Amino acid sequence: MNLRDLEYLVAVADHRHFGRAAEACFVSQPTLSTQIRKLEKELGVELFERTPRQVLLTPAGEQVVVRARDVLRGADDIRAVARKAADPESGTVRLGIFPTLGPYLLPHVVPALHRAFPRLELLLVEEKTEEILARLRAGDLDAGLLALPVVDDRLVAEPLFREDFLLAVPAEHQLADGGDAVATSVLDGAEVLLLEDGHCLREQALAVCHLAGAAERTGFRATSLETLRQMVAAGVGITLLPELAVSAPVAASPDVVLRPFLDPPSRTIAMFRRPTSVQADLLPRLAEVIRSALSEAVPVEVLTAGGAPPGA
Numbered sequence: 001m002n003l004r005d006l007e008y009l010v011a012v013a014d015h016r017h018f019g020r021a022a023e024a025c026f027v028s029q030p031t032l033s034t035q036i037r038k039l040e041k042e043l044g045v046e047l048f049e050r051t052p053r054q055v056l057l058t059p060a061g062e063q064v065v066v067r068a069r070d071v072l073r074g075a076d077d078i079r080a081v082a083r084k085a086a087d088p089e090s091g092t093v094r095l096g097i098f099p100t101l102g103p104y105l106l107p108h109v110v111p112a113l114h115r116a117f118p119r120l121e122l123l124l125v126e127e128k129t130e131e132i133l134a135r136l137r138a139g140d141l142d143a144g145l146l147a148l149p150v151v152d153d154r155l156v157a158e159p160l161f162r163e164d165f166l167l168a169v170p171a172e173h174q175l176a177d178g179g180d181a182v183a184t185s186v187l188d189g190a191e192v193l194l195l196e197d198g199h200c201l202r203e204q205a206l207a208v209c210h211l212a213g214a215a216e217r218t219g220f221r222a223t224s225l226e227t228l229r230q231m232v233a234a235g236v237g238i239t240l241l242p243e244l245a246v247s248a249p250v251a252a253s254p255d256v257v258l259r260p261f262l263d264p265p266s267r268t269i270a271m272f273r274r275p276t277s278v279q280a281d282l283l284p285r286l287a288e289v290i291r292s293a294l295s296e297a298v299p300v301e302v303l304t305a306g307g308a309p310p311g312a
Helices: 003-015 018-025 029-043 059-086 102-116 129-138 200-212 225-233 282-297
Strands: 048-050 055-057 091-097 120-126 143-147 156-170 239-242 256-259 266-273
Touching (some): 003 018, 018 029, 055 059, 091 129, 102 120, 129 143, 129 266, 156 200, 156 225, 200 239, 225 256, 266 282
Parallel strands (some): 091 143
Antiparallel strands (some): 048 055, 156 266
């Protein structure tokens, strides 16, 4: 048994097809099939149930694949340790980020990260919060940018910044007049457009609505912030938008009026990582570059590593 055999095994488990698995591994199908058969013979058990239409894992195969993934991740960690020893700022960082943050944060920080770590490959994975957490715990991601709170003592948090929510209303709405800040009490009795289930921003906005006496607009749930913005522009209703989502380079809409709150609700973003990560020394430095880039570019409250504003 060797690492290549385990890679073949995991590929077949992922693709449930020997031909597609062989393509993914850049080998011929007979080569891959032969190695899988040799592995089954060595282990003395069938790992796959082969049918004319599909390939299924046997119960033993399910258990073996779980451990094969662990072994392959361990091998990747060994390679990462070696690369880090040779050049701490080279290699790859797999960073998870959720959809209501990624498009608005990344334009501000990716150029700064590239300048600070020119030899580092940054692989960005956009997923909802629960998927990022699952992949982070499993070792498929090196770090994740998530909104607090996240309760998991297996992960270490590096607070990055706090951003306020703004009230977004149609240009013809009664709250569109004037540029002064408004109290969250203006939401009392209002119906607010929200995102669909699974978005952490939905839960954050719901919490604000409940405190302010507002309710969710029934019959509509958006799949993205841009959909929310377009619904507001079309006069369908009002919503809450995070500060980064309405800051340059995002273009302002003449049909959407933004009002700040006197007592602004906010969300705090942190970088999460495993304390045992082979990149435990590098990731805090990435976090510091992100803080620095934001402090120069957008009006959010940048936090220190301890979670407080600088100088607090």
